[in-house]
Amino acid sequence: MASSSQASRAHPAHPNLAFRRLRGSRSAGEFATAVRRAAREIGEQVSCDARYIGRVESGEIRCPNYAYERVFLHMFPGLTLTDLGFTAREDVRGRGRRAAPDAPEARTPATPFPPCRPFDDGRPDSDSDSDEESDVLRRAFMTSGSVTVAAASLGLGLASGSGSVPAQRRVGEAEVGAVEEAVRRIRLLDDRHGADGLYRRAAQPLRAAYALLDAGTWSRRSTADRLHAGAGELAISVGWLAHDSGRLDDARSHYAEALATARVAGDPGLEAHAFCNTSFLARDAGRYREAVRTAQAGRRAARQVASPRLLSLLALREAGGWAGLGDRAACEQSLARAHAYFEQGASPHDPEWMSFFAEPEREALQAQCWAALGDFRRAAHHARRAAALQDHRFTRNLALYRAELAADLARAGAPDEAAAAGEQVLALLGDVRSSRIRTMLADTARVLAPHRRAEGVAAFLDHHATATRRVSRA
Structure with missing residues (x-):
């Protein structure tokens, strides 16, 4: 990845006068409020502020x-994007023009994180399941090489394969921005394709970021704070890839690393995020008491963030722990808190990583709670709402919610509906690689096996077996 200074020389910033005229007499803060209000009108969630x-x-x-x-x-x-003063998307991403084979830019070595759109409100989406950019990013990421290549993509200039940086390296905007962008790239790829195959590659920029923390110096406290936050968020992102691909011990280690970074930096937002993911992991690992305790610890840290949506998510994490323990009353109390916080709406202080937490995710987490309590019909109701509300551009989450729906329907005594939902998941697994989703689908297949005579079940079981063999050979 080019440094910020290199990027600015290649694409010098020009004021967007058309957009400024549209703002009119409103302040930047007032206009940001109008943007957030418009987003809610169409079901979007953006963390727009004056900045x-x-x-x-x-x-x-x-x-x-x-x-x-x-x-x-x-x-x-x-109006079009061009009318609003923006550059055409294909020009920003480089799709519109191909360099000639002997052009200087054609000889620039590829990096694991090629340029893509700015990412300012959380996880991005794409136009279709075959979106060209997603495929380009995935191939570039999957074919990345050694730690040296990953470090170069962060602009860190690490020594070959060593994971170290020159003593007392000066850290500036370029390095910090590259760490932050690495987090966004990983989230983008996970959104579209799931964690399998990404985890090992993502660990490379993580090592580079922490090497920079160990050996770097900075002239401003804000730079140090951003680097700690970026490295911690990168650790959480890599931990999530480990979690979603079934490497639970690795995920636990990465989340602990992020928590330690948060404590060193005194960053309550990062601390709350680390506890939130640790709670989720503990629930999936069957450590339900830990899931409750870590969600509660996250809630204490989150009180300093002023984000009701973050408190809502942590309440749902706690509810999942109580459900695993079989404590229905405590689970319902946590769910009530989650609803109350959620209904307060989005806030300018909502963390960037929380853009995934909208109505579909809330419904899905409720479904998981009711399933853990054995109320599968109620769980299926929420899982069906999650799948129906989910934007189809977020392929991984759509597959996850449908897999949860199939599992709940199978256990609720609706094998035909479960098989139909399972078929929909199989149709998405060509684009999504997630051990977690495949495990859920395998469990559903086992539950449905005695019901082969029900409509659609035999076909689903055969299709699932074929897909499983295909994955095993890959």
Whole structure:
């Protein structure tokens, strides 16, 4: 990845005067509030603030991500992105022009994280299941080489394969920005394709980021804070890839690393995130008491963040722990708290990583609670809502919610509906690689095996067996 200075020389920022005119007499903060309100009107969730508006108007953001694009076009019907002063997306991403074989840029070595759209409101989406950018990013990430290559992509200049940096290396905007962008790249790829195959590659930039923390020096406290936060978020992202691909011990280690980083930096937001993911992991590992305790610890840290949605998610994590312990009353109390916090709406203080937490995810987490308590019909109701509400562009979550629906229906005594939901998951698994989802589907197949005569069940079982053999040979 080019440094910030290199990028600015290649694409100098030009003020977006058209967008500034559309803001009119409103302050940047007032306009950001209008953007968030418009997002809610169409079911989007963006963490827009005055800083984001300033970045757009200065030309730093040449093209918004898809969520912001939908919001802006909703706010100004009849206008295009170009009318709003943005650069065409294909020009930002480099699709519009191909370098000739002997052009200087054609000889630039590929990096694991090629340029893509700015990512300012959380996880991005894409136009379709065959979106070209997702495929390019996935191939670039999957074919990345050694730690040296990963470090180069962060602009860290590490010694070959050593995972170390020169003593007292000066850390600036370029290095910190590259660490933050690595987090966004990983989340983008996970959204589209799931964790399997990404985990080992993602560990490379993580090692580079922590090597920089160990050996770097910085002139400003804000730079140090951002690097600690970026490294911690990177550890959580890599931990999630480990979690979703079934490497639970590795995930636990990465989350602990992030928690330690948060404590050293005095970063309550990062601490809450680490506890949130640790609680989720503990629940999946059957350590339900730990799931409750870590969710409660996350809630204490989150009180300093001023984000009701973060408190809502942590309450749902706690509810999952209580459900695993079979304590229905405590689970329902946590669910009630989660609903109350969620209904307070989005906040400018919502962390960037929480953009996934909208109505579909809330429904899915409730489904998991009721399933753990043995109320599978109620669980299926929430899982069906999660799948129905989920934007189809978020392929991995769509597959996950449908897999949960299939599992709940199978145990609720609706084998035909379960088989139909299972078939929908199989149709998505060509694009999504997640051990967690495959394990859920395998469990559903085992539950449905005695019901082969029910409509659609035999076909599903045969299709699942074929898909399983295909994965085993890969």
